Amino acid sequence: xxxxxxxxxxxxxxxxxxxxxxxxxxxxxxxxxxxxxxxxxxxxxxxxxxxxxxxxxxxxxxxxxxxxxxxxxxxxxxxxxxxxxxxxxxxxxxxxxxxxxxxxxxxxxxxxxxxxxxxxxxxxxxxxxxxxxxxxxxxxxxxxxxxxxxxxxxxxxxxxxxxxxxxxxxxxxxxxxxxxxxxxxxxxxxxxxxxxxxxxxxxxxxxxxxxxxxxxxxxxxxxxxxxxxxxxxxxxxxxxxxxxxxxxxxxxxxxxxxxxxxxxxxxxxxxxxxxxxxxxxxxxxxxxxxxxxxxxxxxxxxxxxxxxxxxxxxxxxxxxxxxxxxxxxxxxxxxxxxxxxxxxxxxxxxxxxxxxxxxxxxxxxxxxxxxxxxxxxxxxxxxxxxxxxxxxxxxxxxxxxxxxxxxxxxxxxxxxxxxxxxxxxxxxxxxxxxxxxxxxxxxxxxxxxxxxxxxxxxxxxxxxxxxxxxxxxxxxxxxxxxxxxxxxxxxxxxxxxxxxxxxxxxxxxxxxxxxxxxxxxxxxxxxxxxxx
Amino acid sequence: xxxxxxxxxxxxxxxxxxxxxxxxxxxxxxxxxxxxxxxxxxxxxxxxxxxxxxxxxxxxxxxxxxxxxxxxxxxxxxxxxxxxxxxxxxxxxxxxxxxxxxxxxxxxxxxxxxxxxxxxxxxxxxxxxxxxxxxxxxxxxxxxxxxxxxxxxxxxxxxxxxxxxxxxxxxxxxxxxxxxxxxxxxxxxxxxxxxxxxxxxxxxxxxxxxxxxxxxxxxxxxxxxxxxxxxxxxxxxxxxxxxxxxxxxxxxxxxxxxxxxxxxxxxxxxxxxxxxxxxxxxxxxxxxxxxxxxxxxxxxxxxxxxxxxxxxxxxxxxxxxxxxxxxxxxxxxxxxxxxxxxxxxxxxxxxxxxxxxxxxx
Numbered sequence: 001x002x003x004x005x006x007x008x009x010x011x012x013x014x015x016x017x018x019x020x021x022x023x024x025x026x027x028x029x030x031x032x033x034x035x036x037x038x039x040x041x042x043x044x045x046x047x048x049x050x051x052x053x054x055x056x057x058x059x060x061x062x063x064x065x066x067x068x069x070x071x072x073x074x075x076x077x078x079x080x081x082x083x084x085x086x087x088x089x090x091x092x093x094x095x096x097x098x099x100x101x102x103x104x105x106x107x108x109x110x111x112x113x114x115x116x117x118x119x120x121x122x123x124x125x126x127x128x129x130x131x132x133x134x135x136x137x138x139x140x141x142x143x144x145x146x147x148x149x150x151x152x153x154x155x156x157x158x159x160x161x162x163x164x165x166x167x168x169x170x171x172x173x174x175x176x177x178x179x180x181x182x183x184x185x186x187x188x189x190x191x192x193x194x195x196x197x198x199x200x201x202x203x204x205x206x207x208x209x210x211x212x213x214x215x216x217x218x219x220x221x222x223x224x225x226x227x228x229x230x231x232x233x234x235x236x237x238x239x240x241x242x243x244x245x246x247x248x249x250x251x252x253x254x255x256x257x258x259x260x261x262x263x264x265x266x267x268x269x270x271x272x273x274x275x276x277x278x279x280x281x282x283x284x285x286x287x288x289x290x291x292x293x294x295x296x297x298x299x300x301x302x303x304x305x306x307x308x309x310x311x312x313x314x315x316x317x318x319x320x321x322x323x324x325x326x327x328x329x330x331x332x333x334x335x336x337x338x339x340x341x342x343x344x345x346x347x348x349x350x351x352x353x354x355x356x357x358x359x360x361x362x363x364x365x366x367x368x369x370x371x372x373x374x375x376x377x378x379x380x381x382x383x384x385x386x387x388x389x390x391x392x393x394x395x396x397x398x399x400x401x402x403x404x405x406x407x408x409x410x411x412x413x414x415x416x417x418x419x420x421x422x423x424x425x426x427x428x429x430x431x432x433x434x435x436x437x438x439x440x441x442x443x444x445x446x447x448x449x450x451x452x453x454x455x456x457x458x459x460x461x462x463x464x465x466x467x468x469x470x471x472x473x474x475x476x477x478x479x480x481x482x483x484x485x486x487x488x489x490x491x492x493x494x495x496x497x498x499x500x501x502x503x504x505x506x507x508x509x510x511x512x513x514x515x516x517x518x519x520x521x522x523x524x525x526x527x528x529x530x531x532x
Numbered sequence: 533x534x535x536x537x538x539x540x541x542x543x544x545x546x547x548x549x550x551x552x553x554x555x556x557x558x559x560x561x562x563x564x565x566x567x568x569x570x571x572x573x574x575x576x577x578x579x580x581x582x583x584x585x586x587x588x589x590x591x592x593x594x595x596x597x598x599x600x601x602x603x604x605x606x607x608x609x610x611x612x613x614x615x616x617x618x619x620x621x622x623x624x625x626x627x628x629x630x631x632x633x634x635x636x637x638x639x640x641x642x643x644x645x646x647x648x649x650x651x652x653x654x655x656x657x658x659x660x661x662x663x664x665x666x667x668x669x670x671x672x673x674x675x676x677x678x679x680x681x682x683x684x685x686x687x688x689x690x691x692x693x694x695x696x697x698x699x700x701x702x703x704x705x706x707x708x709x710x711x712x713x714x715x716x717x718x719x720x721x722x723x724x725x726x727x728x729x730x731x732x733x734x735x736x737x738x739x740x741x742x743x744x745x746x747x748x749x750x751x752x753x754x755x756x757x758x759x760x761x762x763x764x765x766x767x768x769x770x771x772x773x774x775x776x777x778x779x780x781x782x783x784x785x786x787x788x789x790x791x792x793x794x795x796x797x798x799x800x801x802x803x804x805x806x807x808x809x810x811x812x813x814x815x816x817x818x819x820x821x822x823x824x825x826x827x828x829x830x831x832x833x834x835x836x837x838x839x840x841x842x843x844x845x846x847x848x849x850x851x852x853x854x855x856x857x858x859x860x861x862x863x864x865x866x867x868x869x870x871x872x873x874x875x876x877x878x879x880x881x882x883x884x885x886x887x888x889x890x891x892x893x
Binding site: 390391490 | 744745746747748749751752753770831832835839849850853854858866870873874877878880881882
């Protein structure tokens with residue numbers, strides 16, 4: 001009875017949406033304490049070896065098993081909180097993003113990137129008029145928010161569809177409306193549309209083919225992300241060890257900008273990070289071609305994971321320059337990467353407008369990334385600290401921030417070079433898995449200004465090729481990562497101003513972490529625990 | 533060659549800054565306020581009276597403590613290290629740390645602390661104790677460096693045997709008592725979370741990262757300092773936990789580190805962790821270069837130097853877009869926290885802060 005009561009209390013705590021910050025704060029803090037404890041344990045190595053004859057037999061073995069068990073239980077609880085407790089709204093399905101993914105991909109041929117909102121409103125107006133109360137809408141091409149009538153202009157959406165497709169479109173609007181969440185539409189039409197690559201649209205189109213848009217069908221599709229992530233961390237357990245997988249899972253859940261509610265419960269939002277983890281595991285097992293295919297998938301669905309391949313290319317280049325020979329593994333990786341990219345690119349060309357979709361995507365992303373936004377994180381924000389950072393009064397707007405940044409761009413690039421220098425200098429000394437993981441994370445942080453949820457990338461440094469529980473440098477690096485998570489969760493309680501949390505605090509903390517890692521690399525390019 | 537060039541560069545900076553001061557109107561000159569100059573030593577007080585009507589000479593006189601401190605640093609750690617200390621002092625101290633306006637009240641205490649670390653390196657315990665004794669009475673915060681010295685001496689029985697610790701203690705108490713009898717208007721450090729000034733716009737200390745509520749710049753939703761202090765009282769447990777955690781690496785490394793290095797790191801870390809001081813006091817961070825290793829050849833030392841220069845550069849850059857209080861309460865504190873946290877990580881991993889055996893060069 002007591003046990004049932006405790007389990008019930010635990011379930012209440014882990015499943016409550018409003019407890020996310022406090023629960024993940026404590027998971028992060030406990031992880032910091034654990035990692036520092038393990039660091040202390042490793043540091044006392046010689047003295048422990050003196051003591052060990054006096055310890056009961058198998059004491060250390062049972063101790064390790066207990067630690068493993070505790071970590072697995074903690075990771076499972078944290079994952080429960082992450083995948084369910086951090087759900088987006090009253091129901092698990094992320095209706096907002098599902099709309100974007102479904103309508104953006106399924107009607108990609110007719111609507112492209114720029115007409116999703118306009119045609120949803122227009123065709124609904126001719127039928128059920130669900131969105132009659134929506135007064136403003138974003139013109140996705142210009143990103144300007146204006147009155148609905150101004151954005152729609154002359155109604156011409158019906159002509160874009162064949163009669164069957166138009167009928168299906170209207171039916172899908174009804175299906176979305178039936179998922180409840182009616183209040184979201186006013187804000188939804190102010191979002192920025194579907195931004196996936198044409199290949200991502202092709203994949204979603206295949207997934208949605210023949211699938212009804214009812215709640216449980218969509219949940220089944222949304223569970224693909226969960227399955228992918230569980231598989232990824234399961235593979236980490238197999239290729240690294242259970243403890244590393246548990247710690248990586250704990251960080252994935254506690255990582256502040258990686259809140260599940262932002263993208264979880266939607267369709268194929270986490271495939272890129274799962275693929276990068278698969279790639280690292282494949283590289284560790286010397287399956288380089290498979291790694292290339294996984295990175296190709298991640299690149300083709302999101303573009304920015306190409307930084308992983310860039311890192312490996314730099315490492316290969318360093319080895320080539322030093323030895324005048326390209327190691328076979330890199331050749332296998334890049335041949336597989338290029339071949340997979342070509343195949344995926346070819347598949348995306350089967351969409352209605354072929355290559356034009358890619359041109360449209362480039363134009364969309366260019367407009368999308370011209371200015372930063374409140375949810376973005378990246379080192380670049382350290383060069384856009386003008387105005388009030390934690391208040392809307394005197395806040396420099398996004399256009400203003402871009403204007404302030406432009407004359408400072410040379411300093412930004414100089415700083416990027418200096419911050420990446422220790423890692424680049426270590427390219428020859430570091431193993432490929434570690435270098436790729438660190439460069440993917442560091443390059444992403446320094447070179448890009450990405451939306452918060454893509455900072456799931458910060459889990460990659462935990463998967464460097466070091467025995468986590470035995471390497472003190474790795475233990476400290478991971479402890480510092482968890483510390484960033486704890487600090488951000490605490491800060492969010494104190495100052496919930498969104499641009500301050502992401503543009504400033506997140507960016508500054510991740511940059512600080514990378515600076516410390518750079519210092520460690522400068523001192524020892526092999527990043528090995530020399531006390532062992 | 534490099535050392536000489538750096539030293540010449542530092543001297544040029546010092547001269548330029550003195551000339552800049554001369555070019556200012558008398559009311560704007562930071563050094564030319566005889567009434568405010570804290571010349572705790574009787575001899576200098578006399579000189580101030582004599583030259584009260586000659587502000588130019590007084591400006592030059594005010595440089596003397598720093599020049600003496602730099603000279604003592606060269607004596608202890610070599611010319612190359614002294615050159616970089618001189619650069620940091622010139623850029624940070626006289627020009628104002630990160631752009632902070634220099635306060636002559638803190639100058640002597642800072643210079644004395646820097647010189648005391650040099651004296652520790654040379655095992656001149658009486659001199660070190662005396663300098664710290666004066667500085668502690670003048671400005672309170674150097675007491676942390678004195679505590680670090682006491683802790684280090686307590687850990688080393690051979691120092692007790694050769695009476696080094698006795699000499700240090702005796703001179704600390706002696707000079708401290710004498711200084712206490714003279715007028716002293718040093719910049720006080722606030723050890724008490726709920727204490728009085730400095731809790732203002734130029735304050736730097738770890739506690740200000742626990743008071744990030746509301747607007748961080750002056751304006752709507754800006755929380756005044758009494759309200760911030762109220763928040764700090766509520767969060768004092770976390771603050772003390774983090775402050776203590778920041779001290780752990782240097783405490784763990786107490787035996788491994790050389791005395792001067794230990795005092796420098798422990799002093800600076802505790803200064804950030806447990807106090808709130810005026811921004812200009814942080815010129816003292818240059819003591820983190822306390823090492824006999826060859827700068828630019830020894831990696832940990834070179835990294836430390838790069839960190840210090842990056843710190844000042846970062847703060848000056850931030851000063852172009854933000855004024856106080858954000859610049860110091862948040863900006864300077866954050867950068868110093870990163871520097872000292874990074875140093876703590878390195879201290880934990882790299883025994884004695886020397887190049888790791890087996891690490892490729």
